[in-house]
Amino acid sequence: MVTIVHGSDLHFGKPHDPEVAEAFLESAHELSPQVLVLSGDFTQRAKVREYEAAQAFLERLPPVPRVVTPGNHDVPLYRVFERLFAPFRNYRTYIREELDTVTRVPGLTVVSLNTAAPRRAIVNGRIRSRQLRFARDAFRRAPAGDLRAVVAHHHLAPAPDYEKDHPLPRARRVLDALKAMGVELVMGGHLHRAYIGNSLDVYPGKDRSRGIVIAQSGTTTSRRGRAREQAKNSFNVVRLGEGYLEVTHYMYFSERGDFAPLSVHAFPRSPNRWFHRDRIIPASGAARAATGEPPAPSGEPPMKDRR
Numbered sequence: 001m002v003t004i005v006h007g008s009d010l011h012f013g014k015p016h017d018p019e020v021a022e023a024f025l026e027s028a029h030e031l032s033p034q035v036l037v038l039s040g041d042f043t044q045r046a047k048v049r050e051y052e053a054a055q056a057f058l059e060r061l062p063p064v065p066r067v068v069t070p071g072n073h074d075v076p077l078y079r080v081f082e083r084l085f086a087p088f089r090n091y092r093t094y095i096r097e098e099l100d101t102v103t104r105v106p107g108l109t110v111v112s113l114n115t116a117a118p119r120r121a122i123v124n125g126r127i128r129s130r131q132l133r134f135a136r137d138a139f140r141r142a143p144a145g146d147l148r149a150v151v152a153h154h155h156l157a158p159a160p161d162y163e164k165d166h167p168l169p170r171a172r173r174v175l176d177a178l179k180a181m182g183v184e185l186v187m188g189g190h191l192h193r194a195y196i197g198n199s200l201d202v203y204p205g206k207d208r209s210r211g212i213v214i215a216q217s218g219t220t221t222s223r224r225g226r227a228r229e230q231a232k233n234s235f236n237v238v239r240l241g242e243g244y245l246e247v248t249h250y251m252y253f254s255e256r257g258d259f260a261p262l263s264v265h266a267f268p269r270s271p272n273r274w275f276h277r278d279r280i281i282p283a284s285g286a287a288r289a290a291t292g293e294p295p296a297p298s299g300e301p302p303m304k305d306r307r
Contacts, residue, residue, distance in 0.1 A: 002107045005062075006037040006215060007235040008153075008189025011073065011222035012054045013044030020233045020252050021057060021221040027250065027259045028061055031237055034105050036064055039189040039217060040071025040116070040153030042095060045078075051094035058095070067103050067112050068096050071153040071190065072125060075118040087118035100131055102138040107240060108149065109142035111135045115154040115168060125154030125168050125190075132177050139181045147240050147269065149185040150178055156186055157202045157214050159195035161227050175199050176206050184270055185213045185238070185245060193229035194218040194236065196247045196265045213267050215247050235259070243269050 005028050010016065028036065038058075043050035058066070074095075075087040082089070088099060099114035113135065115125035139148050154168040156175055168174065178186065179199075186199075193216075200211035218234035219225050225232040233252040238245065246266045250259040268275050 002035065002105060002147075002240040003031060003033045004035045004037055004108075004187075004238040004240075005031055005033040005235065006039065006187050006217050006238060007220035008039040008217035009041040009071065009192055009219035009222055009224070010038070010054060010057070011041055011044045011219065011224060012050040012057070013047065015044055015222040015224045016053075017221055017223055017233070019257075023252060023258045024220055024233075024235065025057075025060055027235075033062060033237075034064055035067060035103065035108065035110065036061055037067045037110070037151055037187050038069075039151050039187055040069050041073040041189060041219075042068075042071070042091075043074055044222075046074055046076045046090055048090060048094075051090045055094040065103050065105055067101065067110050067151050069101075069112045069151050069153050070095075070099065070114050070116045072116050072118075072123055075116055083118045087116075100134050104142070104146075107146060109139065109146045110149045110151060111138045112151040115152045124166055125152075127152065127168060127170075127174050132174070135178070135183075136181055139183070147185060147245065148181065148183045149187060150183055151187045153188060154190050155188050155195075155214075155216055157195075157197075157199050159191055159193060159216065159227070160197070160201060161193075165191060172203050172205075175203060175212060179205060179207055179212055182270070183212055185215060187215045187217070187236075187238070189217050189219075191216055192219045192222075192224050192226040193232075194234045194249050196236065196249055196263075198267070210270065210273050213245055213247070218251075233259075234262075237261075240269075243272055244275070245269050 042054040076083040101112045103110045117126040156171040158165045195216040198211040218229045237248040251262045
């Protein structure tokens with residue numbers, strides 16, 4: 001099984017909450033992931049001191065492969081000259097030089113695409129044709145059987161709640177392109193509230209037999225939660241098992257002083273379109289602990305989808 005810890009929107013600067021950040025660090029180590037995903041907005045105003053704090057924080061996370069991508073807050077807003085001529089200078093200095101990346105671990109290939117567009121669409125972002133070609137080439141080289149995932153800061157599908165967010169421009173075209181590449185999972189942020197579902201929830205797509213699992217993280221360590229997660233913090237844990245993909249939504253509870261699992265969502269993996277009755281999904285260890293169930297012994301038949 002591959003475990004991914006996925007957080008987003010750390011917002012080092014005035015909105016950052018150090019107490020919640022410490023709790024996230026503790027959770028990240030306890031969950032023992034094979035991959036960490038942080039989907040943008042490391043800073044609030046792309047200032048050097050904010051990036052220095054973000055870099056120091058990243059160094060304290062588990063030493064596993066890390067997938068990162070810039071967010072719209074990671075480029076200068078009011079420093080117009082810098083935004084136009086060197087928008088990613090601080091990001092490249094303190095977080096990562098490359099803006100589009102490929103990360104592979106056994107069983108998983110992740111392509112990270114920079115959706116920040118500081119000169120044209122600083123809020124809603126962009127994915128360009130060359131980036132889709134980059135992703136297509138990466139997935140062509142992926143080993144057979146790998147789960148193919150994409151990380152992008154800006155959302156490709158709006159969360160189905162009352163806030164009318166505008167997804168990334170031409171998002172439907174991008175989703176169709178990713179589906180044609182065999183992508184099964186998209187992870188992102190930007191919304192400051194979690195959304196775990198399927199692209200077919202909001203867009204039928206050209207291929208209606210199965211969509212792409214959407215896992216949006218809320219803001220993990222800032223005070224800028226929105227809508228149902230107003231003044232809340234969250235992150236996701238993705239687990240890849242044989243024939244299934246499971247996403248556990250974690251939320252910070254001030255009365256506990258730490259993060260705890262709030263919901264578990266399971267999806268059949270391609271080429272399956274449903275769960276077979278004789279082989280249904282195991283709840284994660286975190287979900288079992290939350291419900292008071294004992295850990296699953298080795299070889300136990302998986303449990304049913306607990307959404």
